[in-house]
Structures are given as structure tokens and as C-alpha cells.
Amino acid sequence: MSASTKTDISRILRRLKECGLRLTRNRENLVEVLAQSKQPLSADELRQKAGFAATDLVTVYRNLEAFQSAGILQRIPLENGSQLFELTDLGDHYHHLICRECHKTERLEVCLGEQLSNKAKSLGYKQIAHVLEVYGICGECDAQAT
Amino acid sequence: MSASTKTDISRILRRLKECGLRLTRNRENLVEVLAQSKQPLSADELRQKAGFAATDLVTVYRNLEAFQSAGILQRIPLENGSQLFELTDLGDHYHHLICRECHKTERLEVCLGEQLSNKAKSLGYKQIAHVLEVYGICGECDAQAT
DNA sequence: ATGAGTGCAAATAGTTTGCAAGCTG
């Protein structure tokens, strides 16, 4: 895992460079935290885990935006309007089952991407994207709720 | 349309009453606006269309919350974290193709509800809900963007 | 050295909460 994570990281950094983004301490940190996290993270969790380097939330947001444009990051919307962030393989994306309490997530196998895009295109829509997420209370959180 | 809308409205109001909600001028107005709108509306659009009665956005939000609990209303999340609201038939719900510019929406036929719920249940999740929305730029908005 | 990247402060948008007064059943 750690070996493959390491190569993942340098591959991602290379990709960022190819997109004309500069390699900064902040960005390296953020990519590393994202790559090592087994779960999608909120902007603030990300800042905390990135330690001293990524002190400012603003920087986190701006870099997440840049990462998304570079096609290496996906946003996962929560029911309350905030979001989690997760690395993806170039342009790929995933759907999830998400606990609304602890934000633990599991990837779902389904994806209707093509079907939905075709429908949208046939109706004259451009720049199509879709969201498919399932929310619930996981076993642990439900137990804790007494 | 207007005749059936009228019966729709009284049926909905009856339902609210059954749920222990009082019938106020505000609520009647909101239900009427929602029932007559061919498109889902934002909280603020709803307030404006409801006219003099529903002056306060706070009241709109509180009533939308109540309507949802009564099972007659669905929230549609947008990409920016805000939401649109739409009446639904008791507990039913829909998925949409939504223009990110003008918020025009079309209902989609797909719904993976059962499949997704089963998966989530099998993983020990409770209080399961899901979101499936498609976003794009509709033909008109794309043309206007020049 | 040039312009992308950053931090700080402040603004924003959408939504929520507290509390006193008003209205429904």
C-alpha cells in the first residue's frame, strides 16, 4: 500500500505539473493527505491533516479547485450542502454510500453516467455532470445514538 | 390543469392537517405556489411568488421543513449546495436534469431506489435516502452565453 | 524577474436559531 501510494503521489504531482500548476509545499502536502486517506475528507479535515503547511483554509479551497480542474479530484456533496473531496483516477468518478453522522463512505458499483449523459445530450444540454449518492446512518452511529 | 390543481391543493392541505399542522394563510399560499409552478423553486423564488403573505424567508424555510416531514415535498440539491423544492405525491420522489444557469428542470425516468436501499440495508445502514441529479447547461442558456 | 500561489481580512449566500408577539383550533 505505502509503496503504491508513493508512486501514485508522484504520478499525480506530475499530472499537476503537466496542467501548468506549480509544485508547492502546500500542494504536495494536500495530495499526500488525500492519497493516504482511506476516506473522502472535508476541506477543513484536509487542512488539519495537512499540518503546518496548509494553514489557511482559503488555500485548501483554491487548490482543491485547481485539482478538480486537473481532473484528479472529485467532490462529493452531502445532504447539508457541504462537500467531501476524494482523489480519482484521471477523469474517472465514483458514487458512494455515506453515513450522515460520521461521513464514513463506501463506494457503490453503480454508475449511470453514459445513459444519463445521452439523455441529457439528446435534450440539448451541454457540460453535463451527474451526482448519485446514498445517505444513511451507519451501524456504529446508529448504535451510539442509543 | 387548473381544475386538477385545485383538487390537488385541497388534498395536500388535508394531508397537512392530518399531520397535525395548522392551516395558515402562509401555508396555503406556499402550497398553491408550489402546486401551480411547473418547475421546482428555490426558497427565495417561492417567497417572492407567494406574495404579501409569506414575507419572511424564515417562515418559508420552516414550512418547507414541515412539508417535507409531512411527505409532500422533495428537496433537489444543486451543485452549489443550495436547493430547489418541489411537491411530490406522498412519499414518492423524482430525479431531474437541471440547467445550472436557469434552473429549468426535466424529470428523469430512472430511479435506482430499491437497488440502492437494499445495498445500504445489507451494509447495516438505517434511514436511507438517495440523490440522483444530472446537471448541465440547457440549449437556451448555452446560446445566450454566446 | 515574472506571474502563479499564499495568507489575512472581509464579504457572501443560503440557511438556522432565539425570542416575543400573533393567530389557529
Added chain:
DNA sequence: CAGCTTGCAAACTATTTGCACTCAT
């Protein structure tokens, strides 16, 4: 008349923007 509803003001959260300074290339 009890207590659900409402309005006003204010708080809140997540996110965005402006601007001067810094750093990667």
C-alpha cells in the same frame, strides 16, 4: 386559551473574493 406559527434580528457554516506579499520556475 394553549401552544403552534410567525416575524425580526442575529448567528452560523461553508465557501469565495480582494489585495499585498512570497515563492516556484
